[in-house]
Amino acid sequence: MRNILLVLIAFLSLNLSTAQTVQDLIDEVDSSRLLNTLNEFSGEVSTVVNGNTVTILNRVSSSGNDLAANYLIEQFNSYNNLVVSDDVYSTSGRNIIATQTGLTQPNNIYIISAHYDAVTNYCADDNASGTAAVLEIARVLSKQCTDTTIVYALWDEEEIGLVGARNYATAAASRGDNILGVLNIDMMGYDGDGDNEFDIDVRNIAGSIAMKDEIVALLNTYNASINLSVNVVDPGTPLSDHKPFWDQGFTALLLGEAWSKNDQNSAYHTSDDRINLIDMSYYHDMVQLCMAYMATKAGVSSNDTSITQTANTLQVNQTGASYQWINCDTDAIIPSATNATYTVSSTGDYAVNVTINGCTEKSNCFNVRSLNEAHSYVTIVSLYPNPVKDQLNITLSMDEANLKIYDINGKLIINESLTNRENTIDTSNLKSGLYFSIIKSRNITNTQKLTKR
Ligand SMILES: [Zn+2]
Helix, strand or coil: CHHHHHHHHHHHHHHHHCCCCHHHHHHHCCHHHHHHHHHHHCCCCCEEECCEEECCCECCHHHCCHHHHHHHHHHHHCCCCCEEEEEECCCCCEEEEEEECCCCEEEEEEEEEEECCCCCECCHHHHHHHHHHHHHHHHHHCCCCECEEEEEEEECCCCCCCHHHHHHHHHHHHHCCEEEEEEEECCCCCCCCCCCEEEEECCCCCCHHHHHHHHHHHHHHCCCCCCCEEEEECCCCCCCCCHHHHHCCCCEEEEEECHHHCCCCCCCCCCCCCHHHCCHHHHHHHHHHHHHHHHHHHCECCCCCCEEEEECEEEECCCCCEEEEEECCCCEECCCCCCCEEECCCCEEEEEEEEECCEEEECCCEEECCCCECCCCCCEEEEECCCECCEEEEEECCCCEEEEEEECCCCEEEEEEECCCEEEEECCCCCCEEEEEEEEECCEEEEEEEEEC
16 A cells, blocks of 8 residues: 555656646646636636635626736736736726746747626626636646747727727737737637537638648647537637737637537527536637647747756756755745755755746656665766657666657657667657657656757
8 A cells, every 4th residue: 555655646746847748738727627717707606816705796897897807817826937917908997917938939929818808797608718718728838938928818898899909919019029829719618519619710811820720730639638620710700809919910810619600609698608508528628729729839848857866965957047945745945955956964855946037847856765875866868869860879877767759749759668778769750850758767857859850
């Protein structure tokens, strides 16, 4: 029993903070969290905002939807790596914007958005569904460092003429923001006929058609997780918040339930638009598809949080960062332990926060079994050549590990046990391009970008 528990604990710690693939992030989209947010945000149950137990009875902007806006700010503030802005653009309107700055391409921006205002009470599908999706994607993606900047945008006053989104899109155009894609979601939880169809509304503006093609391709790449089929509507409806972005010449589209097949929620814009009409399985897959797009485009570029032990010293292998060591047993930071190395004085579990350009990722918890570990266990001594052609050579300092190689879309291409110190991997079947190799051994994970010539 004890061994089983230990194995379980090791497994859990592996999954807490390993470098993640797009598939991992898709898998993290959590139905129960989506359901909980939908219930709270559509006023079916009470919630806590600023320490007070409250019910968000409605989100009608003209009668004051500040409670809903404050709820959103509090949710975003509970996530890592986000700068939250209360964008009060008029006496009646507030967009709530959370920005996750990209590490390597901070000026390249992808936006995922939904309007949070409503016309009457409840309005679960229109558009608590899109709002909860944006929050869930922010919760998962904000734990990662990404290449590009992601803006999570929740618009006000859509229902009275796309006011919030227009305000933002106009300001973004005059700032010269390099927005590469706006994924706007509005009413995404209803599938009355159960055929799993949804609509993408698109027009030939900037790169919008190519953006549509990429999303359609993701349906195929991740068809093991996402069970949906697409209707492409071109020219798409102008009746949601992607329209102001089209008007400014940005790449944008609308994703939502199948209006084109007359399978939309007929209770919308009434107080009968409640959670009981939401198909949670369909909705979950829709959110997963949005996650697939955002994670793919933003690029999941993880810091190297692998740790090496030599005698009683731990070293995190990422250079050029700032560091904070953590005692995993108490989950408390260790005062003054802010270097790449940390000398432990007792056995136990330790982790480190690695921060580069304001983005923090946490390592796995590293188990120090002895203060005089006979060997320092670096997972990888060498991995070469990189770029690789037909053969990849991997030398390990310990003799058992697992290798996974993913393509840029997060598709698992190679999955092999490495049972020797010297290993040769046949890469002749890989197409040219960028890959990620992930080697796991004990509780160490090493992620590297790998280029195939
Ligand atoms: Zn709507």
